[in-house]
Amino acid sequence: xRYEKREDRxxxxxxxxxxxxxxxxxxxxxxxxxxLFGPDQxxxxxxxxxxxxxxxxxxxxxxxxxAAMQKGVExxxxxxxxxxxxxxxxxxxxxxxxxHAGVWFRSAEDAAAYGGILFSENYHxxxxxxxxxxxxxxxxxxxxxxxxxxxxxxxxxxxxQIQIRAAWPTTLAKGTxxxxxxxxxxxAFLFHPTMxxxxxxxxxxxxxxxxxxxxEERTFRxxxxxxxxxxxxxxxxPLYTAGFHRDQRPAGPGR
Numbered sequence: 001x002r003y004e005k006r007e008d009r010x011x012x013x014x015x016x017x018x019x020x021x022x023x024x025x026x027x028x029x030x031x032x033x034x035x036l037f038g039p040d041q042x043x044x045x046x047x048x049x050x051x052x053x054x055x056x057x058x059x060x061x062x063x064x065x066x067a068a069m070q071k072g073v074e075x076x077x078x079x080x081x082x083x084x085x086x087x088x089x090x091x092x093x094x095x096x097x098x099x100h101a102g103v104w105f106r107s108a109e110d111a112a113a114y115g116g117i118l119f120s121e122n123y124h125x126x127x128x129x130x131x132x133x134x135x136x137x138x139x140x141x142x143x144x145x146x147x148x149x150x151x152x153x154x155x156x157x158x159x160x161q162i163q164i165r166a167a168w169p170t171t172l173a174k175g176t177x178x179x180x181x182x183x184x185x186x187x188a189f190l191f192h193p194t195m196x197x198x199x200x201x202x203x204x205x206x207x208x209x210x211x212x213x214x215x216e217e218r219t220f221r222x223x224x225x226x227x228x229x230x231x232x233x234x235x236x237x238p239l240y241t242a243g244f245h246r247d248q249r250p251a252g253p254g255r
Contacts, residue, residue, distance in 0.1 A: 012025055031120065032119075041096070043091075043093075047089075079101060080101070103200075123211075123212060124157065132189040144175060145189065147183070152179055162215070166209050170198050175195035
């Protein structure tokens with residue numbers, strides 16, 4: 001089942017000198033978090049990084065930020081981040097979400113590293129899916145599994161590599177799935193163990209699958225896992241076709 005497209009407005013707070021200031025909200029499209037909990041259960045906090053050369057002043061600013069983050073804002077407390085933490089972007093959530101975080105993550109460090117999975121925008125839709133397996137003797141690269149090509153066709157998607165985010169009751173997943181004709185594992189999806197994040201990873205039962213990107217066709221053979229990260233200035237045609245559809249999506253707050 002494919003869910004209707006949804007756009008959720010999340011409140012945003014700017015944290016500087018230990019004080020929170022609410023700023024303009026952001027719109028996030030097709031996030032797993034929006035489908036699971038709704039936008040009123042989380043806020044985005046942007047932490048102003050200390051600048052300057054004075055070591056004591058920078059240390060003071062960091063301690064103020066840490067104290068403020070531990071205290072939280074309006075009932076929201078740190079939940080997770082991901083790559084956004086490098087830019088000082090953290091997701092805070094309310095209590096019922098934190099209760100579930102103990103199922104998904106072994107530690108606060110895991111939540112900080114992988115919590116952003118729930119807030120990735122899935123530009124090619126979110127699906128309720130039945131049937132997945134985990135590779136018992138994993139081959140290939142870390143973070144790369146397989147999807148049955150027939151499933152892609154059945155859902156109007158091109159038979160190409162897809163970048164995904166997924167959520168089960170006890171497990172989250174991220175990575176890339178390569179299309180295979182007639183996936184011979186009794187399910188439409190086969191995940192590499194390194195794709196799974198959770199205290200007790202399990203892919204049993206139905207799950208939410210978000211398709212973040214679909215690889216573009218290329219005019220030459222190359223490893224898209226490298227070329228997709230080139231900046232726009234370094235991607236003249238036909239090199240640009242090696243990446244995902246980055247021209248079809250605005251830069252989101254978590255990117």
